[in-house]
Amino acid sequence: MIAGLHRSSWMALPVVLVALTVFSQPFGVSFELFTLIMAVLGVRLFILNKDNFRGSPGVKFFTLLFACFWIPAILSLPDAYLFKKGAIDALGMLRFYFAGVFIIHAASSVKIHENIARVIAVIVIFWMIDAWIQLLFSVNLFGMESYSPGRISGVFGDDPVLGWMLVVYIGIACVAVNQWVGKVGLLIIVPCLIATIFISGNRGAWLAVAWLLLFTVIIAVLWKVKISKKIVLGSFLIVGLVIAGVSTHEGIKGRIAYTFQGLSTADYAALDRATSYRLTLWGTAINMIEDNWINGVGFKSFRYAYPDYAKPDDIYVLRSPEGEQKRGAFHSHQIVIDAMADTGLFGLIGLLAAFWLVFRRFFLQLVKIKQWIPLGYYCGLVGVLFPINTHLSLYKAYWAQAFWLLAALFIASLFTYAREVNDDRHNSSPLDVS
Structure with a gap:
C-alpha cells in the first residue's frame, strides 16, 4: 500500500509542477520557483540515475537541443560587453x-x-475567457485594464505577451479538448483561441498561427487523417465572423489600420513606424553583427552594446536626465538576428542545428508515431522556432522558461508514446538518435 501511494504521488508530481509553472507564467517571476524545484529534482535524478540517463534517448535529444543554445552562449563570453552578467x-x-x-x-x-x-488546456481556456472579458468590459477578472488600446493583455497585465503564450500552448490545448470533449469541443476551441490571439494585438503571433496551422495540415495529410469538411468550414466561419466582429473595436481597428497603412507604402519611415520601429532595431543589430561576427556582443549584452551601434536619434536608446546614453533595446525581436547579434556565427550554427532537429528529426519521428499529444506540443515548437519569427528572445528568462518547458514536454511525450503505444501494437521498435 505504501509503495502504491508513493508511486501515485510520484505520478502526480510532474502534473502538479507543470501546472503551477504554466499557471504562474503571467505573475512575474513566480514561475521560477517551480522551475527551480524541478531543476533540483532533475539534478538529484541525474546523480542517482546517471547510468540510466546516459542511455535515455529522450535526455539525449533534449541535451542536443539545449546545447544548440547553451554552447554558443558560453563561447560568446570571452569578449562580451558584460562578462559577469x-x-x-x-x-x-x-x-x-x-x-x-x-x-x-x-x-x-x-x-x-x-x-x-x-491541466494546460484548463489554464489556457481561463486565459482566453479572461481576455474576452477584458475586451468587452475594459477590465479583466482581476480588475486589470488592457496593456494598450490596440491590445488585449488579459491576465498578463502590463506584459503584452498573451498572443505569444497562446501560440506556445494552443496546440496542446486543442488536442486535450478534442480528447476530453470530442469534435464539438474542438470546433469551438480552435476558432476561439485563434480569435483570442488576434485580439491580443501580437502581430508576430498572427503570423505564427498561420504557419502553425500549415504544419498541422501537412502532418494530418501525412497521417492520412480524415477531417470532417463540416468541422473545417465551421471553424473557418466562426473565426471569420469573430474577427470581423472584433475588428470594429476602436483600439484593434486602429492597430490594424496603422499596420496596413505602413505596409502599403514604400516609404521607409512609414514602414518603420508600422513595424513598431523594427527596421531601426534590426539595422542597429546588423551593425553589431558586422563588428562582432564570430561570437557576437556577448550573451545578455545586447542592450548594453546597443547604444554604441545606434544612430544618435535611435528611439530605443534610453538616456539619463543629463542626456548620457545608458542602454538600448532588450533584444532584436527576430530569432536569427537575435542569435547572431548575441552569439555571432556560433549562435547561427547552433540555431541552424536546432532548426534541423525540430523541423527534420522531430518532424520525422512525429510522423512515424502518429500521436496527437506530441503533435500538440510540436505545434508550439513550430510557432516558437519558425525562422522568420519576431517574438521575444530565447535567451530572455521569461520566454526561455516557456520554450524549454514546451521542448521537454514534447520530447517526453514523443518517447513515451513511441514506447507505450508501440508496445500495445506489439511493435516495440524504439526511436533512435543516430
Missing part, C-alpha cells in the same frame, strides 16, 4: 536543462501526459 545567466540557463531532465524522467506514462495536457 553573461556568465551568471549562462550558468543559470542550466536550471531549464535540469528541469527538462526531470520532466522527461517523471512524465513517463501516457496517463501522466493526458493529465498534463488537460
Whole structure:
C-alpha cells in the first residue's frame, strides 16, 4: 500500500509542477520557483540515475537541443560587453536543462501526459475567457485594464505577451479538448483561441498561427487523417465572423489600420513606424553583427552594446536626465538576428542545428508515431522556432522558461508514446538518435 501511494504521488508530481509553472507564467517571476524545484529534482535524478540517463534517448535529444543554445552562449563570453552578467545567466540557463531532465524522467506514462495536457488546456481556456472579458468590459477578472488600446493583455497585465503564450500552448490545448470533449469541443476551441490571439494585438503571433496551422495540415495529410469538411468550414466561419466582429473595436481597428497603412507604402519611415520601429532595431543589430561576427556582443549584452551601434536619434536608446546614453533595446525581436547579434556565427550554427532537429528529426519521428499529444506540443515548437519569427528572445528568462518547458514536454511525450503505444501494437521498435 505504501509503495502504491508513493508511486501515485510520484505520478502526480510532474502534473502538479507543470501546472503551477504554466499557471504562474503571467505573475512575474513566480514561475521560477517551480522551475527551480524541478531543476533540483532533475539534478538529484541525474546523480542517482546517471547510468540510466546516459542511455535515455529522450535526455539525449533534449541535451542536443539545449546545447544548440547553451554552447554558443558560453563561447560568446570571452569578449562580451558584460562578462559577469553573461556568465551568471549562462550558468543559470542550466536550471531549464535540469528541469527538462526531470520532466522527461517523471512524465513517463501516457496517463501522466493526458493529465498534463488537460491541466494546460484548463489554464489556457481561463486565459482566453479572461481576455474576452477584458475586451468587452475594459477590465479583466482581476480588475486589470488592457496593456494598450490596440491590445488585449488579459491576465498578463502590463506584459503584452498573451498572443505569444497562446501560440506556445494552443496546440496542446486543442488536442486535450478534442480528447476530453470530442469534435464539438474542438470546433469551438480552435476558432476561439485563434480569435483570442488576434485580439491580443501580437502581430508576430498572427503570423505564427498561420504557419502553425500549415504544419498541422501537412502532418494530418501525412497521417492520412480524415477531417470532417463540416468541422473545417465551421471553424473557418466562426473565426471569420469573430474577427470581423472584433475588428470594429476602436483600439484593434486602429492597430490594424496603422499596420496596413505602413505596409502599403514604400516609404521607409512609414514602414518603420508600422513595424513598431523594427527596421531601426534590426539595422542597429546588423551593425553589431558586422563588428562582432564570430561570437557576437556577448550573451545578455545586447542592450548594453546597443547604444554604441545606434544612430544618435535611435528611439530605443534610453538616456539619463543629463542626456548620457545608458542602454538600448532588450533584444532584436527576430530569432536569427537575435542569435547572431548575441552569439555571432556560433549562435547561427547552433540555431541552424536546432532548426534541423525540430523541423527534420522531430518532424520525422512525429510522423512515424502518429500521436496527437506530441503533435500538440510540436505545434508550439513550430510557432516558437519558425525562422522568420519576431517574438521575444530565447535567451530572455521569461520566454526561455516557456520554450524549454514546451521542448521537454514534447520530447517526453514523443518517447513515451513511441514506447507505450508501440508496445500495445506489439511493435516495440524504439526511436533512435543516430
